[in-house]
Amino acid sequence: MFQRIIQWRKKERSQRVQDLRAALFWVLCVHITLFSFGHSFQEIGGGLSLVLLLALYVTDFRRSRLAQFRPAWILVFLYIYIGLNVALSAWPGTSWHYMKPNLWQGFVMPFAGLEAIRALRDLRRLAIAAFIAVFAQGLDGVWQYVTGYDLVRHDPSLGQRLTGSMSTYRVGNYMGIMLVPASAIWLWLKKPQKPLFFRGILCLLFLSPALFLWLFSYTRSGWLGYVGALVALWFFLLGRFSWKKCLLVAISIFCILLAGPQRASFEKITQDGRVELWSAGWELVTRAPVFGYGASTYRQARKAEGIQLKRHKQDIPHPHNMYLQFLIDGGIVGGVVMGGSLLGLCFFSWRRIRRGLWNSHVSKRLYWQYAAFFWAGYVSYLITGLTGHNFYRTWWLATGFLLLGICLGAWANGDIEEKKLGASPQTPA
Template sequence: MSDIRPHTAPSRVTTALRTLRAAPDPQKAEWARTVLFWLFWLSVVTFSLGQAFREVGPILCLIALFAYHYWGYRQSTLRRLPLKWLFVAFYGLICVKTALSLDPRQSLVYVLPNVWKGFALPFVAMECARDMRDMRRLVRAFALAAIFQGLDGIYQHLTGHDLIKGTPIMYGRLTGSMTTYRVGDYMALILVPAFALWTMLPQIRSAWRRAAVVALILAPGIHLWIFAQARSGYLGVAAALFLLWYLFTRPKPAYLLVPTGIGILAALFGPQRITLETAMRDGRLELWDFAWQVIQARPLTGWGMGMFGPAFKALGLQPVINPPSIQHPHSVYIQFLVDTGVVGFVIAMVFLFGMLAWGLRRIHRNIPRSGAPYDMWTMAAFFLAGWLCYLVEALFAHDFLRSWWMAVSMGHLGVMIGAIINADTPPASPVGAPSRETRNIP
């Protein structure tokens, strides 16, 4: 009897691979970009749920980015970016100061995990901001992340423990699922782009009513941001809102003094947590004194990436207020002076504030006047404000390479870049790829 085997249809995976292999490169690029977008979207939404999400999300995004650039670099946002030299200079500085460090091995351990969790994310995010549909979806992602993390914070406020990880309230401050009150800085960063919901409610004509509706929608996230009591997060949001107020209303110069006056009154008469008296007792002052002595020892070249702790120990300094294991001076700008010296500090500031100045100049020149329809420039303004929020938080908070903080801020930078580049020169649909009109047909 002959060996007769039943015919089996090829599996879905095999069929998909054959279809991919047969498709033209522009079509492959379009599929890769779609996968990249949704992976980035999911990473934004799930970011605060745990370390596993923060590890896996960027790696999957990076794989999709390589595929997109392999098949479609010619129509990519990166190809049209005029500021590639800034990335080369800044990332080159990080590489040099890792190799030429007081302890190169420790610096490498410090820097390496952030290659895919931070440094790669601007290139991922800029390819995910191609048109208004992308921007609206991204705004909804940040709003969704703020709402469910905020609800977890409310649950923690009511019960004493957060719902996701069971973390208790820490020193009277909420932590949400991130197990630290520094969640206040995270909430500040994600609330700023989420405020762009304001542009997505055109049926409400009054700007103030729209603002009230957005505040109501984001109330859980705002609650967590407030009761995490992260002062740098307060300052970041205040600076972001000031920038948005300036861009959208173009106030008279005298009106710009109003936020300054409010800030002074808050420092003198506000809640104990944000008063000047509390600031003068802060442990950061001890760290900044140590940092000054460390900088004086190597003013031009610095000590290498992540070398604040080994540097002050090498000088025989012993902290009294702060733990001896502390590895950063609680200010990114002072940290760059310690790690990279004056020369590296200048390069770093050109990158950080050069991106801000480039975005501000382009957006200020092109943002629609009052009453005009909202467009890519409008949406870009909220991510520019998110980047400013990060730069203001960096005055007093965190380590530059604190992975979660760097990841969110670099994502904002990438979305801002993508929105500006694509608002200015939208990519043409390549031959073999569906047109924009075709993609928008349900």
């Protein structure tokens, strides 16, 4: 083993960098595929990614994407702020408890995705990994629906709600996010000789197990995330904006609220218990409006301020809204830094991918189309944050941040390739 390491270190630096990057890429592929099937896979994948990433930067940081791609440094400054928000927290022990697992499982993922992308084949392979992941998880959900127990952990369903191998109906949020890059199967089937209708039926057939679990987990934030991401993809990337599309989406939403599943009914939404959590959270924002209380301190701050919940237990740890949590944790400063960073990277990634879709040479269009599906997956993560988890929930943060990293990697690689060709990107009219 040590002999092999010594021999490897004798290689040229460029070859060592290439080996490390290839290892990082395949670790990410396996990580995406197995992520939802156990916490051990999440820990191992995150830990290996961190080790390989550090080795890559130590070997040749100057030629890394992080060194060459300035927008990625927004994440570095974001992490510095998060560190300060933990260190200066009113309850630093609590803040550290929630932040610690993300050091190797969550925060490393954007940089891993950034460094892994070097060509169209990388985006295609990662999309295949996402498809395998949701297809397998979907089959587990179908098995649970038929037998009452999932195949991996032998967990029962929670009443009528399926959980797959993730123990709770949070699987709906996971599926709502990862179904988006998995839907890039549409691009695999995009052959000139195949009619549009046939491609659509084939795509739905391949995605049907995953869609089944996504639907019957009855997770509204997951529903909203996937549908919202597809709408964003349709509106802003793979088509042009039009008021007819707006009208069609508005009518569809109205029909779902009027005649859709009970959990999506207007009455059910207006009576949702999150409203009380949001009200209590906003009260906390008004009491510490500038710097907040510290990372992930919603429960402690509420108790300290004497704010009681009537419909929920008093130990609810977060307000079920990522953006409200930013304001509670860090006040206006935290809201601007955290929200601005995540939404800003989403906006600028969208702008670059759109430019690539509409202005690049025809041979490069497929590259940017794959990038668009990963961007939409990140949009789904941001949408589920409206009603979903604690920002520091490790599996959720890792999922969203990996998709962000892949977007940034596609953006960085696209810019570098265009510079090599001597063609600077043009802004669409």
